[in-house]
Amino acid sequence: MATNGAPHPTGPGVKSNKSKFDPNFTEHVVGLMSAETKPRHREILTSLITHLHDFCRDVELTQEEWIIGVNYVNAIGQAYQKNRNEAWRVCDILGVESLVDEINHTVVTDVEHPSQATSSTILGPFWSPETPFRELGASVVQDMPKDGQLTFFHGVIRDVDTGKGIPGAVFDMWQASTNGKYDVFDPENQTRHNLRGKFKTDENGKFWFYCLKPTEYAIDTSGPSADLLKIMGRHPWRPAHIHAMVTHPDYIDVTVQLYPNDDPYLETDTVCAVKDDLLLTFKPVENEKNGATLDVEYDVRLLSKKYKPDSTMLKQNANQNKFD
Amino acid sequence: MATNGAPHPTGPGVKSNKSKFDPNFTEHVVGLMSAETKPRHREILTSLITHLHDFCRDVELTQEEWIIGVNYVNAIGQAYQKNRNEAWRVCDILGVESLVDEINHTVVTDVEHPSQATSSTILGPFWSPETPFRELGASVVQDMPKDGQLTFFHGVIRDVDTGKGIPGAVFDMWQASTNGKYDVFDPENQTRHNLRGKFKTDENGKFWFYCLKPTEYAIDTSGPSADLLKIMGRHPWRPAHIHAMVTHPDYIDVTVQLYPNDDPYLETDTVCAVKDDLLLTFKPVENEKNGATLDVEYDVRLLSKKYKPDSTMLKQNANQNKFD
Numbered sequence: 001m002a003t004n005g006a007p008h009p010t011g012p013g014v015k016s017n018k019s020k021f022d023p024n025f026t027e028h029v030v031g032l033m034s035a036e037t038k039p040r041h042r043e044i045l046t047s048l049i050t051h052l053h054d055f056c057r058d059v060e061l062t063q064e065e066w067i068i069g070v071n072y073v074n075a076i077g078q079a080y081q082k083n084r085n086e087a088w089r090v091c092d093i094l095g096v097e098s099l100v101d102e103i104n105h106t107v108v109t110d111v112e113h114p115s116q117a118t119s120s121t122i123l124g125p126f127w128s129p130e131t132p133f134r135e136l137g138a139s140v141v142q143d144m145p146k147d148g149q150l151t152f153f154h155g156v157i158r159d160v161d162t163g164k165g166i167p168g169a170v171f172d173m174w175q176a177s178t179n180g181k182y183d184v185f186d187p188e189n190q191t192r193h194n195l196r197g198k199f200k201t202d203e204n205g206k207f208w209f210y211c212l213k214p215t216e217y218a219i220d221t222s223g224p225s226a227d228l229l230k231i232m233g234r235h236p237w238r239p240a241h242i243h244a245m246v247t248h249p250d251y252i253d254v255t256v257q258l259y260p261n262d263d264p265y266l267e268t269d270t271v272c273a274v275k276d277d278l279l280l281t282f283k284p285v286e287n288e289k290n291g292a293t294l295d296v297e298y299d300v301r302l303l304s305k306k307y308k309p310d311s312t313m314l315k316q317n318a319n320q321n322k323f324d
Numbered sequence: 325m326a327t328n329g330a331p332h333p334t335g336p337g338v339k340s341n342k343s344k345f346d347p348n349f350t351e352h353v354v355g356l357m358s359a360e361t362k363p364r365h366r367e368i369l370t371s372l373i374t375h376l377h378d379f380c381r382d383v384e385l386t387q388e389e390w391i392i393g394v395n396y397v398n399a400i401g402q403a404y405q406k407n408r409n410e411a412w413r414v415c416d417i418l419g420v421e422s423l424v425d426e427i428n429h430t431v432v433t434d435v436e437h438p439s440q441a442t443s444s445t446i447l448g449p450f451w452s453p454e455t456p457f458r459e460l461g462a463s464v465v466q467d468m469p470k471d472g473q474l475t476f477f478h479g480v481i482r483d484v485d486t487g488k489g490i491p492g493a494v495f496d497m498w499q500a501s502t503n504g505k506y507d508v509f510d511p512e513n514q515t516r517h518n519l520r521g522k523f524k525t526d527e528n529g530k531f532w533f534y535c536l537k538p539t540e541y542a543i544d545t546s547g548p549s550a551d552l553l554k555i556m557g558r559h560p561w562r563p564a565h566i567h568a569m570v571t572h573p574d575y576i577d578v579t580v581q582l583y584p585n586d587d588p589y590l591e592t593d594t595v596c597a598v599k600d601d602l603l604l605t606f607k608p609v610e611n612e613k614n615g616a617t618l619d620v621e622y623d624v625r626l627l628s629k630k631y632k633p634d635s636t637m638l639k640q641n642a643n644q645n646k647f648d
Binding site: 020021022025026028029032033034035036037038041043044045047048049051052053054055056057058059060061062063065066070071073074075076077078079080085086087088090091094095096097098099100101102103104106108231232233234268272 | 344345346349350352353356357358359360361362365367368369371372373375376377378379380381382383384385386387389390394395397398399400401402403404409410411412414415418419420421422423424425426427428430432555556557558592596
């Protein structure tokens with residue numbers, strides 16, 4: 001039972017909010033969990049309850065503010081539709097998806113590597129398990145928009161430790177068209193698999209293909225997630241990006257979003273998913289044999305699975321649940 | 325922009341999760357708030373984002389677990405109906421309503437009081453702004469259930485500092501019937517205002533009336549809030565209680581729930597709202613003039629509004645929003 005809420009004595013200069021309120025209350029709530037509670041549930045809920053209570057005490061949340069929060073959580077779920085997951089979006093705006101991605105893809109090894117593995121960033125909702133393999137040198141641009149800029153994209157998928165190219169690795173890429181839409185959400189302008197392709201590296205670990213220079217787009221600006229952006233004084237724009245999931249059976253897979261290094265939204269990405277090693281330099285070219293006006297080179301560095309033998313394709317599994 | 329997620333060096337014995345992950349990420353997300361953000365919004369969101377990120381790092385939340393959380397938040401709102409507020413219930417189970425109540429009703433004064441003011445606890449969803457005044461000595465039991473135990477309830481509403489009774493104070497009480505239901509949710513068995521009444525203290529601060537001995541009831545056991553109880557290995561029972569809101573224009577109001585001191589659920593109340601000074605002793609009596617078989621005496625101690633001149637009826641305002 002909680003103690004009676006009487007103010008507790010504080011020493012001179014002691015300003016802790018905890019000491020002002022019942023110091024046993026959080027422990028009491030955590031202690032309500034019984035022997036039936038699974039260890040991992042207990043660990044997560046203990047931390048969640050503790051942080052939630054500390055948050056309320058830290059800001060001395062008023063009842064009106066708490067009710068706004070209650071109504072907001074209800075509104076998130078009420079706005080839920082197939083292909084509209086507001087809880088997911090709110091997490092993105094608060095940086096939670098990006099942080100969870102980092103937590104699950106930080107590999108700490110005891111070994112000094114000559115270079116760093118390519119950083120992971122969030123998958124986003126638009127990856128497709130059905131993207132076709134294409135020949136090296138093919139174009140993913142099935143439907144060229146009027147304002148599209150054809151780009152020759154090439155690079156090497158390398159082993160972090162040896163620096164050598166990895167043959168047979170897969171660079172599975174997808175991007176939005178210049179109207180900010182992905183193929184499946186834009187049937188009037190795009191055929192299926194437009195701006196998507198899987199490419200397998202050659203015997204030297206090289207891959208090359210044609211795509212569009214990516215362009216910025218705004219996330220949906222209706223609903224509770226947009227209200228949060230507004231309260232925070234934030235814009236709804238994502239920097240332009242090309243997605244890629246890079247895999248090989250012997251290496252820890254990495255999912256990236258690659259951004260033009262001169263994009264105006266790099267610092268203020270709505271979903272907080274930009275990392276310094278994921279930037280691309282687009283160089284103008286002339287008389288390219290297939291008409292590309294831009295050239296970009298990007299190498300991916302993968303870490304051997306020996307450092308994390310239980311590494312699995314978590315993101316793909318995760319994505320399956322997104323639109324349940 | 326966030327830094328590239330490379331592992332940061334940790335000294336010997338340093339095990340902080342923060343040091344394992346990008347130490348600048350939380351600051352980056354907080355920093356996205358712009359000059360348009362109102363100061364209180366900034367304060368609340370800074371604390372919320374920091375605690376949310378620390379929670380994810382502390383438990384090293386996996387992507388599957390995060391998606392379970394996303395789906396859970398969506399499910400809470402999807403279960404919302406008029407008179408069914410799952411976000412509110414989840415807060416109750418996690419102790420948040422009770423904590424917010426304490427935060428908003430802890431009055432810290434520089435003065436030594438000879439006694440403590442009566443503790444505040446949560447209002448709950450069943451208070452009515454339309455409860456009628458009744459004469460001192462009247463019964464709130466309009467519809468006596470077969471298994472009801474008529475109780476004579478009496479006490480004094482006192483000033484914390486002087487110990488003297490406060491004339492003209494209002495003891496506004498409500499309780500469930502023995503089937504666990506309040507009048508408005510039980511039209512087949514209860515007439516309007518059954519088990520509700522407002523009583524004004526006499527010139528000595530005394531009040532007295534007849535009610536039922538309260539009985540335990542379980543909260544709704546369907547929906548996401550019940551899933552949370554199950555995961556925590558907790559029962560859905562609330563200890564038996566009588567609600568009261570005690571008010572006087574010159575005093576800080578207090579809302580209480582009063583519990584039989586031998587109730588089996590005092591230690592494990594589902595909504596974490598029991599405090600040690602809110603316990604009642606029910607004494608058997610014989611040949612009581614109106615047929616009561618139990619007698620209970622409870623004094624309420626109110627603190628003068630001089631200690632908190634801006635004290636307002638926050639809870640009543642709060643309640644108005646509950647079933648919007």
